[in-house]
Amino acid sequence: MRIPSIAAIMLRLAEDWRDAATLKRALFMRRRDFVLGALGTSALSYIKPGLALAQSKRPAIPYGAAIRDGAMVDDPFYPQAIIKYCQQVVGEGNLKWITLRPDRETFAFAEADALMAFADANGMEMRGHNLVWYAGNPDWVEAIGSAEEAKTELVHHIETVVGRYKGKIRSWDVINEPIADQPRAEAPYRDSIWLKHLGPDYLDLALRTTAAVDPEVQLVINDFDFEQPNDKTRARRKAFLDMVRGLQSRDVPLHAIGLQGHIQGELGIDKPGLTAFVAELAAMGLSVLVTELDVIDKMLPGPEIERDGIIAQRAKDYLDAIGAAKRPDAVLTWGITDKHTWVPVWFSRDDGLPNRPLPLDADYKPKPMMQVIEDFCAEQ
Numbered sequence: 001m002r003i004p005s006i007a008a009i010m011l012r013l014a015e016d017w018r019d020a021a022t023l024k025r026a027l028f029m030r031r032r033d034f035v036l037g038a039l040g041t042s043a044l045s046y047i048k049p050g051l052a053l054a055q056s057k058r059p060a061i062p063y064g065a066a067i068r069d070g071a072m073v074d075d076p077f078y079p080q081a082i083i084k085y086c087q088q089v090v091g092e093g094n095l096k097w098i099t100l101r102p103d104r105e106t107f108a109f110a111e112a113d114a115l116m117a118f119a120d121a122n123g124m125e126m127r128g129h130n131l132v133w134y135a136g137n138p139d140w141v142e143a144i145g146s147a148e149e150a151k152t153e154l155v156h157h158i159e160t161v162v163g164r165y166k167g168k169i170r171s172w173d174v175i176n177e178p179i180a181d182q183p184r185a186e187a188p189y190r191d192s193i194w195l196k197h198l199g200p201d202y203l204d205l206a207l208r209t210t211a212a213v214d215p216e217v218q219l220v221i222n223d224f225d226f227e228q229p230n231d232k233t234r235a236r237r238k239a240f241l242d243m244v245r246g247l248q249s250r251d252v253p254l255h256a257i258g259l260q261g262h263i264q265g266e267l268g269i270d271k272p273g274l275t276a277f278v279a280e281l282a283a284m285g286l287s288v289l290v291t292e293l294d295v296i297d298k299m300l301p302g303p304e305i306e307r308d309g310i311i312a313q314r315a316k317d318y319l320d321a322i323g324a325a326k327r328p329d330a331v332l333t334w335g336i337t338d339k340h341t342w343v344p345v346w347f348s349r350d351d352g353l354p355n356r357p358l359p360l361d362a363d364y365k366p367k368p369m370m371q372v373i374e375d376f377c378a379e380q
Contacts, residue, residue: 059377064088065336090127096136128172134192150197162213171218183239211253222258229270261293269317278325292334294357298347312368338362
């Protein structure tokens with residue numbers, strides 16, 4: 001059976017996410033009606049600090065997770081786990097255009113504000129994800145018809161969003177997934193409404209605008225598929241490095257690269273290739289972050305002990321390969337518990353067993369992957 005690539009899934013999501021109802025069902029499980037009703041009158045119930053014992057010692061590298069807004073409301077164990085294990089949070093979708101910008105005039109900040117309040121109340125940092133993406137746009141954005149309109153809307157969006165969280169969000173995924181699935185010399189970038197109207201200059205525009213609004217914020221370009229042992233991944237690494245060199249040659253501000261992960265568990269990690277890639281980024285003066293780590297286990301053996309062991313080894317190989325060149329500023333998984341994960345939406349197992357891609361199982365018990373992360377983050 002041919003397993004769809006992560007890039008193919010992202011392309012499918014780009015189509016599905018234009019329907020807000022599909023978005024709600026598939027990934028974000030957002031509860032805008034609850035949040036909008038609760039904010040402005042009293043703090044949300046899940047904002048309360050002290051749901052779990054405070055961590056006695058902060059790791060050398062902060063660990064965090066992507067947060068699903070609906071689970072924060074519906075599942076009392078979910079915020080407790082976040083408080084127990086995490087030093088950082090990032091919204092799965094509450095700062096993406098389709099959630100934040102239902103129409104041209106509206107900025108719907110309630111969900112992001114709620115997560116920020118939760119982070120503040122519990123001594124965590126919140127990352128920003130994301131300002132520019134080819135996918136996850138509302139219909140009105142995809143209908144933009146000119147370069148002038150695209151520039152106006154992009155600048156207005158960044159100025160408004162980054163301005164609101166200036167001094168609070170200290171690291172932004174300014175550009176998400178800019179490299180084509182299978183880049184060619186003449187077409188290295190992924191198609192988007194921004195590329196269509198502005199060309200590659202949209203990268204420069206987004207980074208310069210963000211830096212102008214908040215000169216202290218960390219500017220990040222976030223992308224995936226840098227770890228696989230195949231020609232496609234090698235082409236993606238080359239295209240990405242070429243993009244970064246081009247930005248630096250034009251004095252475009254850029255501080256860090258987000259390495260997503262989304263590891264396909266049946267494939268080994270190209271440790272030498274990934275280490276060399278990170279070393280080149282480090283040589284250009286860039287920091288790195290692990291931003292969306294999980295291990296897709298569709299093709300792995302069924303027994304939990306065996307499967308969890310492979311997942312932990314893949315995560316260890318991935319983190320070790322990055323750390324051999326440069327220690328990351330942070331390690332974040334895309335979710336924290338197998339109970340709330342995007343993986344079974346697209347990669348459900350043929351044997352009917354539940355997926356186990358994350359550090360905690362569906363009962364919030366830590367798995368070997370969590371130990372790998374904690375050991376890696378604790379190292380000086």
